[in-house]
Amino acid sequence: MSIHPLPPPKAPTGLGRLPVAQWFVLLGVLAAVTFVAGVVIVLTMSTQAAALNPSPDLAAHLSRLNAALIVVFALLLGLGVGLVATVRYAVLKPIDQLTAQVRTVAGGDFDHDLHVDRPAELAELSSHIDSMRARIVSAWRVATDQAEELRRSNGELEQFAYVASHDLQEPLRKVASFTQMLEQRYGPQLDERARQYIHFAVDGAKRMQLLINDLLDFSRVGRVTGERSVVDSGAALDRALENLSATIEDAEATVTRDELPPVSGNELQLTQLFQNLIENAVKFRSEAPPRVHIGVRRDGDMWEFSCSDNGIGVEPKYADRIFLIFQRLHPRDVYPGTGIGLALCRKIVEYHGGQLWLDGEGGDGATFRWTLPMVGGEG
Numbered sequence: 245m246s247i248h249p250l251p252p253p254k255a256p257t258g259l260g261r262l263p264v265a266q267w268f269v270l271l272g273v274l275a276a277v278t279f280v281a282g283v284v285i286v287l288t289m290s291t292q293a294a295a296l297n298p299s300p301d302l303a304a305h306l307s308r309l310n311a312a313l314i315v316v317f318a319l320l321l322g323l324g325v326g327l328v329a330t331v332r333y334a335v336l337k338p339i340d341q342l343t344a345q346v347r348t349v350a351g352g353d354f355d356h357d358l359h360v361d362r363p364a365e366l367a368e369l370s371s372h373i374d375s376m377r378a379r380i381v382s383a384w385r386v387a388t389d390q391a392e393e394l395r396r397s398n399g400e401l402e403q404f405a406y407v408a409s410h411d412l413q414e415p416l417r418k419v420a421s422f423t424q425m426l427e428q429r430y431g432p433q434l435d436e437r438a439r440q441y442i443h444f445a446v447d448g449a450k451r452m453q454l455l456i457n458d459l460l461d462f463s464r465v466g467r468v469t470g471e472r473s474v475v476d477s478g479a480a481l482d483r484a485l486e487n488l489s490a491t492i493e494d495a496e497a498t499v500t501r502d503e504l505p506p507v508s509g510n511e512l513q514l515t516q517l518f519q520n521l522i523e524n525a526v527k528f529r530s531e532a533p534p535r536v537h538i539g540v541r542r543d544g545d546m547w548e549f550s551c552s553d554n555g556i557g558v559e560p561k562y563a564d565r566i567f568l569i570f571q572r573l574h575p576r577d578v579y580p581g582t583g584i585g586l587a588l589c590r591k592i593v594e595y596h597g598g599q600l601w602l603d604g605e606g607g608d609g610a611t612f613r614w615t616l617p618m619v620g621g622e623g
Contacts, residue, residue, distance in 0.1 A: 268331050279320060286313050338366045346373070354381050413453055420449035455584075474619050475511045477549070478504035481538060484518035488526070495526050497534035504540055505547055507616040513592045520585045521612055525553035528610075546598065546615040554609040563602040589614075
């Protein structure tokens, strides 16, 4: 299996820039120079001592000392050669092998085995690294299979969305329209219960159409609504208020705002985000006329927006549940809707790389906060 190579390693700093082999060569040269200097010094001193015509006993002692020094120097020379061979074949060569294997894996061939036989420390290290490589490759393959399955599932969902938008809505429209025509034509012949059944049928068909449309909007986020660009969030809010003008007027609501900045995002989705949050603020109002404020402040490299109202609020224990699709806190006959609005808002914000959360306590209105990325280079 070959995948994208890993990024290049960080450059070493300080004394670490010199490879281990060069360190051994440098120390070996210094040891050899010291050894040769010692031999030369000993031979020079022995020659000078012999030139002094020492007594026979002293001369014999000097001879034995010279022999001992020769043996010692020979042993040191043998140990030095043995040390060089040991370092070369037991340390440096295995390190080179392991380095070459790691480079192969880092280059993208993640099926390449990592293994050295010596020394014991490097053998253990290579075993651990190879075990990690195997686990990562296994997890990557599982993730690849899941991603492929997810792409296939998304394709099926897109096909379902097409069917829902066309093939399902047409029968619903026929059910609603023909049921209404039935009431208009045979109204005088129907009793009150029959009219009630007709009303239930029409209302169910309309609610199903609304649910299908909301599901389509939810599935389209990040898929068919266009690329991101620099969006004037104030203009997006204006379009949302224009779409809600009748609702706001009927509820005698007041919507105020801060000066909103440009953000990096999708214009249509941001308009939908403002529209859903303001519509919820107006829908879940208290006895007082609704007051909604759209605020913004800077938070690092993000803009933090807020939508505050004076409505019935949300209890803190439901702060996470309200963002789940189809989750409702109130009966449908009290507050109509499909239960998708806030889930759609969170999906839009997360698609833009931000977060949406509830910041408030029940009874004192509700405040929703969300973050959106700044325009590149802003500030």
